[in-house]
Amino acid sequence: xxxxxxxxxFIFKLFILFLKILSVSALTALIASLFSxxxxxxxxxxxxxAVQFDDRLSMTxxxxxxxxxxxxxxxxxxxxxxxxxxWALHKGVKFGRPIIFAxxxxxxxxxxxxxxxxxxxGVPIVAGARDGVGLLLQMLAGGIxxxxxxxxxxxxxxxxxxAQ
Numbered sequence: 001x002x003x004x005x006x007x008x009x010f011i012f013k014l015f016i017l018f019l020k021i022l023s024v025s026a027l028t029a030l031i032a033s034l035f036s037x038x039x040x041x042x043x044x045x046x047x048x049x050a051v052q053f054d055d056r057l058s059m060t061x062x063x064x065x066x067x068x069x070x071x072x073x074x075x076x077x078x079x080x081x082x083x084x085x086x087w088a089l090h091k092g093v094k095f096g097r098p099i100i101f102a103x104x105x106x107x108x109x110x111x112x113x114x115x116x117x118x119x120x121x122g123v124p125i126v127a128g129a130r131d132g133v134g135l136l137l138q139m140l141a142g143g144i145x146x147x148x149x150x151x152x153x154x155x156x157x158x159x160x161x162x163a164q
Contacts, residue, residue, distance in 0.1 A: 021076060034060060
């Protein structure tokens with residue numbers, strides 16, 4: 001009976017952890033979508049297409065809702081793999097958890113975008129990440145997501161230390 005309770009407790013913890021990854025990846029997708037849209041609008045402005053504020057806002061909201069939903073799934077998958085690797089790394093080094101997870105989030109976005117480009121016949125799918133600055137902004141969004149994940153998942157030992 002105790003073994004069954006432990007199994008259910010473990011599954012419940014994994015489920016809660018997955019919900020936390022989903023929430024962080026949703027926020028990351030929103031931030032990354034905003035960065036991408038603004039990069040694209042900026043490129044339009046550079047070639048002479050003045051974009052009015054209401055059009056800019058409309059495009060941003062549209063991309064956040066439609067592109068962001070699709071991007072969210074990809075980011076979630078990338079974060080699951082990256083956070084497992086970050087957990088294993090942190091378990092070994094025992095320090096720098098926010099930095100490790102922020103780095104993992106940034107690298108997850110980079111690897112995901114490069115993999116997507118290979119899968120889609122060399123075409124960078126995220127328009128706002130087609131140059132170095134855009135790619136760095138996407139990685140920044142991933143880093144923010146990784147950092148926020150550490151804030152949502154405070155380690156038990158850290159919580160115990162604060163309580164004392």
